[in-house]
Amino acid sequence: MDITQDTNTVYLFLFGVSILASFIDSIAGGGGLLTTPSMLLVGINPLTVLGTNKFQSSFSTFTSSRNYYVNGYLTDINKNKYFILSFIGSSAGTLMVSRLSDDILRTLIPILLISVAIFFVLNRQVKTDLSNYIVLLTPLIFLIGFYDGFFGPGTGSFFVMLFLVFKNQTLLESTATSKLLNFASNFAAFIIFAVQGYVIWELGLIMAVGGISGAYLGSKSAIKVGDKLIRPILVVVSILLSLRILTS
Template sequence: MDLSLEVMALLVAVAALAGFIDAMAGGGGLLTVPALLAAGIPPAQALATNKLQSSFGSFSASLYFIRSGTVKLKSMWLSIVCTFIGAAIGATTVQHINADVLMSIIPIILIAISSYFLFSKSLSPKPDEKPLLSEAAFAFAIGTSVGFYDGFLGPGTGSIFAVCFVALGRYSLVAATARTKVLNFTSNIAALSFFIMAGLPIWELGLTMAIGNFIGARLGAKVVLGNGQKVVRPLVIIMSMTMALKLLWEQHPQLLQSIF
């Protein structure tokens, strides 16, 4: 598909902003997928191309957190494996099962996540506070299930991982965000593999947008480590509620029109 230089430049700029937001709270696809569709990309190719460019952003943020010492891959290897397997199964399953039922539940999950971050008094664990799940239990229960969800559908995956790390793993919000990006990158790669096998990504466009997403994600990761909870907490709330309202509008437009 031939796109003008102006449209390409705009898509790169959108990808950079999406990468910046994604590194802190997730939800960057709210910007990039509509932008790709508006540029005339068919839906299946838009989703695949978005996954291609966003993989570079999640890799950029993950690499920054790993190099800063915020994340130790050695302690996350089982979660990484389980997330990859879950995402691969999800990406396979979605090709054979109607996702409408699960799609209708997502707004409820996102509202619950934003409410948790909004009303929790503290998102920093106490020194003697033990996690509710061991590393292995977290990997099998959360890594596999959320990975499956990301491969199957995807909206709000970063927010779901973050709240699980905070509520069940008892990590600080900064540590949870860093670990979330590692598992986000894992599930992105798993799902992207299936898109590639289907020949769906538009490589030239996806790799061009990836430049912007990579830079934006790196800047977002720096903000997380520099400002931590002050920035991430309200952004997670805003992005979760925005995703929930977007999905509700798509599923039940008359309901929202009657409310607003």
């Protein structure tokens, strides 16, 4: 770890970021677009950023999925199968990214962040019905899980779109399913990063507390609060942070 600022100040800053990111993620997805560049900006090396972020994200996605389950929105009968697919895909992605050097990741991560942010700008309400192509769902779940293990931001939104267009679920049902699969991919990646020593446990626990709080409030507010205002703010902040990383 190479934190360039006062540790207490950094931890307080990232605690606040984790609350906001998890709140947004529970409603609109994309919370990693805030946590990842924020952790890079304070001087944490890329693999430790990914590992610590997966640790704290496991708590927030579990909290969100539990809330949706308790409220009756986690209804997909194949959810256990999808959970396993996401877990395996993420494991493969994590093993691949952990082989890359810090120098490559310091350039690659901001570029990926900006790319995902642009996707958020271009993406609109999904109306396409691909239920006749349901056979594609299994490999796509694996691939999105792989992406989450390799990088991550935007995974929740990709899962939501998947279940909207392939299974015609409601938005809340799709969000509920996506949070369960996102928990699977986060937890798988966390285990591998932890074994390899890429987790700052103290920071991860602090951010987990913030993440649980934000996820609880966000999932409770999902019915009442749309993402029309949140998404543009998320995209702008993410792009600015990513550009700052590339130029620093």
